[in-house]
Amino acid sequence: MKDFYIADAARFENQVITSSFVVASKQAKPKKSGELYLSLTLVDRTGQLDAKMWDNVSDFINVFDQDDFVKVRGLLNKFNGRFQLTLHKLRSMQDAEVEFDDYLPRTTKDIGRLWQTVADFVEGFRNPYLKQLVKTFMADPQIERAYKNAPAAKTLHHAYIGGLLDHVVSLFQICDLASRNYPGIIDRDLLLTGAFLHDIGKVHELSFARSFTYTTRGQLLGHMIIELEMLQEKIVQVPGFPAEYKTLLEHLIISHHGKYEFGSPKMPMFPEALMLHYLDDLDSKMESMRAHFEREPGAEWTSYNVSLERPLLNTQRFLAKLKEEAASTPCASAVAASAGDLE
Numbered sequence: 001m002k003d004f005y006i007a008d009a010a011r012f013e014n015q016v017i018t019s020s021f022v023v024a025s026k027q028a029k030p031k032k033s034g035e036l037y038l039s040l041t042l043v044d045r046t047g048q049l050d051a052k053m054w055d056n057v058s059d060f061i062n063v064f065d066q067d068d069f070v071k072v073r074g075l076l077n078k079f080n081g082r083f084q085l086t087l088h089k090l091r092s093m094q095d096a097e098v099e100f101d102d103y104l105p106r107t108t109k110d111i112g113r114l115w116q117t118v119a120d121f122v123e124g125f126r127n128p129y130l131k132q133l134v135k136t137f138m139a140d141p142q143i144e145r146a147y148k149n150a151p152a153a154k155t156l157h158h159a160y161i162g163g164l165l166d167h168v169v170s171l172f173q174i175c176d177l178a179s180r181n182y183p184g185i186i187d188r189d190l191l192l193t194g195a196f197l198h199d200i201g202k203v204h205e206l207s208f209a210r211s212f213t214y215t216t217r218g219q220l221l222g223h224m225i226i227e228l229e230m231l232q233e234k235i236v237q238v239p240g241f242p243a244e245y246k247t248l249l250e251h252l253i254i255s256h257h258g259k260y261e262f263g264s265p266k267m268p269m270f271p272e273a274l275m276l277h278y279l280d281d282l283d284s285k286m287e288s289m290r291a292h293f294e295r296e297p298g299a300e301w302t303s304y305n306v307s308l309e310r311p312l313l314n315t316q317r318f319l320a321k322l323k324e325e326a327a328s329t330p331c332a333s334a335v336a337a338s339a340g341d342l343e
């Protein structure tokens, strides 16, 4: 266990701390004098922290790289409202010194149970080809390990170990509900297979052994192209897999970002593809909101949310006053009841 976690920064303001982190980014920039300083982003499982080294940079610049574990000493203070560490000393750590769980955020849910939820849905598929296809993916031990550990995104949503699986289980549940609302035009098994596959390429797009970064292959191809290749490899293992379904799955994959400017070469052109796009977008945005409220629990209005490009109102907090009033006045209690769960 580390002594200091980034989430506890407020308790250590204006103190010199010694702790260890993963280097998520490392840049050397020139000062006004022309000398170099180091600008780092340090992470642990609770968050990320900007760090600067102003002096003796040449002693340290070559002793570590991005994605390394480092032990540092420095002064923690606030700059423009954000915590920042001014580094005095730094050394890289050996893997043997490192407890990996300290550094990467992880879902609080039970990963085994999430995987079982997916398996239960698939067991209920009526389409034998789609059922066997998803089972073939799930039976591949390499895919299973990666799927259980991958984050769903680098920073925007579900950016934690198990995030991909968490996202897909949530998506299965809302796809299941929404497909019942449109009987006759949604093939539920096709929609759920699309949900299972839509981000599976992240297992190769993102590296997540240390910090979350793009692999070269992910950077150059993106997860959708990687997914087409993964699909091809597994489909040949399902005898007689209909060509029509293969084409539909390929379209579900490449259209799920919904727009050309978000990287989809085609816009969703059939009901399951349209539904997958909107529900995927909905699930990632709801998670982004939930995580932001969790990071700033005391605030009615949050700080600016980068992925949604707006600050957010925490309605539960905003309406909490009503609940307090309800305790004293009978009329307000009806309003509070209609506002639903205020906790």
Ligand SMILES: [Fe+2]
Pocket: 198, 199, 223, 256, 257
């Ligand atoms: Fe995606």
Ligand SMILES: [Fe+2]
Pocket: 152, 167, 198, 199, 280, 284
């Ligand atoms: Fe997604």
